[in-house]
Amino acid sequence: MTSKQTTAITGFVKKAYLEYFGMRLGDQDKTWAPHTVCRSCVENLRQWTKGIRKSLSFGIPMIWREPQNHISDCYFCMANISGFNAKTKSLIKYPNLHSAIRPVPHSIDVPVPKFTNLDVISEIDDCETRDSLIREDKDFIPCVLSRSNSPQLFNQSELNDLVRDLDLPKESAELLGSRLKKQTCFSQKQNFTHIGTERSNF
Template sequence: MSSNKRQYKCKNNPNKFCYVCGEYIFVTPPNFTSTLQSAYRLYFYISPENLGESWTPNVLCNTCKTGLTMWMTGAKRYLSFDVPTIWRQPMCHEVDCYFCLTKIKQHGRHKTVEYAHVNSMSKPVPHSLSVKYPVCPKKNIVNRQNQVIMPNEKSELLASRLQERNLLKSQVKVTFYRSRQKYYAQYYIKKNNVCYCNDIYGLFKEFGEPYDPTEWRLFIDSN
């Protein structure tokens, strides 16, 4: 995100408006972090543009932040629009600046907002029933993994990468049953509740070690 200073001062601070929905933010706004930018890109299939410009907000409202964050975790949480706010550089502050022409009125402890209609800013397009909600990338990856025969080790690695990107809930645990003992179990036998090795030579061969029957000691496991 660019840290360029704004070249002019609008009547209303641009960073009091949400980059996604364009609405005025009454509380301290959260920053449009790289994680939220990735969620924005995946949700709307477009990249956030002109961040850091003097005529573009660099923050989100809590509603949009929560919606994108919950959607990325796989929850059935969606925004109320299919197309976000599109920001363009205004031609003139007096007739084409969204931040200058939007009126914020103070009524005692409360504020009301009268939003401007300008060419430099396209407002969000409300969700249409004819348009399907976007599918969370986590669900896409998991569904694909279910359709493809994938070794357990790679499945575990995939899940680990999902956790690194905060695409899995914190309480999710990833495990699979390991059967490394199957190569050695054939050299053991259980009889009358006693388990013992009945093929010491084969076991040593499995270990890749030479077997010398003169070198041995009695070992009893009392567990």
């Protein structure tokens, strides 16, 4: 399956998966577990939640377990997909292993579920999902916020220290103070003072 045929595991995917199969999509902290899902399966789940599609083609999803070895219990090692193309991919034979149990179609014993709602995952799960995405995002820069999430204003002393650290000339320091006031990052009660070599007030 190519990267164009897969998509990330989102909060919707987790909720719809639990609602349809009655089990959580787990083991996302394990390296051996898939961390992407089939794009067409996600779309089918989305259509099921909207009442457009009656069901998926299977009622029990692929069950993944940690493989015991790479000779007789590794799904990716034993699946021979070389030499096939878009027209012949239906001829590929995928193994059914202890570590990778193939999906089971709907039947009398595996009935089609009825959609109710997606309010089946707690806020804690959603927070864990966000935390996981943040940990995986190499470009994420943590930001420390106050408990009230309100902006922390510069006072006179802090702003003077910033100007001194940046070694700003008088004109640049004045512009900085003006912009901070407009963005409500500097207390309106404070009189901006440039502390540099001149130590003069505006």
